[in-house]
Amino acid sequence: MIVDELTDTPDPARVTSSELVFHGHVWDVRSDEFEYGGSTLRRDYVDHTGAVAIIALDERDRVLLIKQYRHPIRTREWEPPAGLLDEPGESPLHAAQRELSEEADLKADEWHVLSDYVTSPGGNNEVIRVFLARSLSPTGEAFAREGEEADMELAWHPLEDVLDAVLASRVQNPSLVVGVLALDAARRRDWSTLRPADAPWPAFEDRRG
Known part of the structure; x- marks a missing residue:
């Protein structure tokens, strides 16, 4: 096979059956049968809402990081502010703005898209958009945090x-x-690779219909 363009190609197989086999607190597990290569295949996968993450960069070239407990890996890991796209009708940009406010008590006047990616395409359909947030300022309000977020650490690095x-x-x-x-x-490329904060995101938009 000759590849003439380095771009992922949407190629949806015909799904003949789809069954919700587990309904979870945050996401579900689905089992699909689909036609591929002349055969009918069956695959189970995590049916995920999608998510956003925010790289918040201040005027001193410091990145805001959060240290939070993540139970599946039994680790308190450093990560950027992030959250699920689980609010009906909410745009990815608005979700990112909400998460930055809720997790860091910050707002930003300048937003761009850094990258879109899929986390584990062999086992789930999660898509994540990573934003760059600059021109930061406090919201002036302290958000009440619960669960694993109650004791998370915030630090600039x-x-x-x-x-x-x-x-x-x-x-x-x-x-x-x-x-x-x-x-x-x-x-390093003089910010030429940044995309508008509302840039199209087909991998997410197609799922919303």
């Missing part, structure tokens, strides 16, 4: 230190890894 931590695998949150590498690349 120099971008170069975060890059070092990513490259040494001392931090492994995927949105942090993707986000700071995309940020570094954008900075």
Whole structure:
């Protein structure tokens, strides 16, 4: 096969049956049968709402990070502010603005898209959009946090230190890894790779219909 363009190609197979096999507190598990290559295949996967993450960069080139407990990996990991796209009709940009306010008590006047990615395409349909937020200021309100968010730590780290931590695998949150590498690349290219905050996102928009 000759590939003439380095671009993922949407190619939806014909789904002959789809069954919700587990309804969870946050997301579900679905089992699909579909036709592919002359055969009928069956695959189970996590049916995810999608999410946004925010790389907040201040005027001193510091990145805001949150240290939060994540039970599946039994780890308090450093990560950017982030949250699910689970509010009906809410745009990804508005979700990112809401999450930055709720998790860091911050707002931003300047927003761009850094990157879109899929987390584990062999096992779930989660899509994540990573935003860059700049021109930051306090909201003036302290958001009430519960559960794992109640004791999370917030800290500003120099971008170069975060890059070092990513490259040494001392931090492994995927949105942090993707986000700071995309940020570094954008900075080296005079910000030419940044996209508008409301840039099209077909992988998410097609699921909403």
